[in-house]
Amino acid sequence: MEDHAVEGVDAGIGRNEFVRSLATGLSVLESFTPLEPRLTVSEVAQRSGVSRATARRMLLTLDSLGYAHSDGRHFELTPKVLGLGRGYWSGRGWHELLRPWVDSLSASVGESCSAAILAEDDVMYVCRVHTRRIMRIDLGLGTRLPAFATSMGRVLLAGLEGQELGRRLERMDRPQLTEHTLTDPARLAEEVTRAREAGHAVVDEELELGLRSVAVPVHDAEGRTVLALNTSMSAGREPLQESVGRVLPALKASAASVEELVHSLGREVDRLVLPTAS
Incomplete structure (x- = not known):
């Protein structure tokens, strides 16, 4: 041949x-x-x-x-191949970087999936794949939601060091968004600590009635929590533990793949372009 x-x-x-x-x-x-x-x-x-x-x-x-x-x-x-694209990704957007993985995650679980970073006291959406609308608000790139009441926010807050978590929770606005919303700083700190230990966070109807979400963290090569991935779904379709058991394995697998890419970028990950609210 x-x-x-x-x-x-x-x-x-x-x-x-x-x-x-x-x-x-x-x-x-x-x-x-x-x-x-x-x-x-x-x-x-x-x-x-x-x-x-x-x-x-x-x-x-x-x-x-x-x-x-x-x-x-x-x-x-091996993940080393991803480093060949470092120069290409430098200065480009989170959305371009993450879209293939978020697309694949959404297809595997049949739900809307997102990625977000911590922006002050909020989460900022940097990538989203929408399957069906289950929230009253329209989520787009750059949309910000309160970190304390979101699953992605809690896994991102879990990455804060030392006493910073307590200080952050005390000073941020914590409105009662639904009858289920946790607003007490001490209870929120317990939930964030539980998320850190479990490696994922679950928020059930705290941000909006009828909305449930599960999120996992993504770490860089230095162990910093730089990103969160989540899957959102209707709260009334199945029991809470069934939702978690159904989507968590795919979330963790996607996070592991994204971590390999983030590790290959090194500190270049800090230069990825942030979206503006749409």
Whole structure:
């Protein structure tokens, strides 16, 4: 089998300027997809249009450099590959970065899903995939909601250090949004501490009647809580624990994937563009 993955690609540049081995390596990398993350040498050769021997050399090279690993039969890319896009993501928006993962999460649980950061005493929505409207207000990029009464807010507040949590809860406005809303700083501190220990937060009809949400944190390479992912649903469709059990595994899996990307960005994550309220 002749390698033909890059035939015709170099027509616009000089023969001595086109690096065929680089083009072949990129074709090998592009063989892997979220739906097919683990491939054999033969599968990579078929998808990239190169010989099996070439595919094997490329994969072994990626393996030796830490961009892939193998169980002896299948190859799989490692999070190190995400670092290749660091320059691209620097200065770009959270929404662009997170949309594929939030899309996938929403599809897997069949609910609206969001990502938010902590902005003073609020959560700010930086990515959202909407399936059906269950809130009175329309949530868009840049929308801010009170952190104390939201599941994402509580996992983000759980990332505060030392006495900062207590000080933050004492000084922030804590309106009684529904009959279920917790407003007492001490009780809120208990809920945030529980969220920190459990690795997720659940808010049931505290922000709005009929609305339930479950959220998990996303940490950077230094362990800072930089982001929260959540799933929201109608409170009356099923018992609370059924809701949590149904969506929490997918939330945690998505958070783990997003963490790999955030880790690859390092401190560049602090430069991601924030959305404006829509």
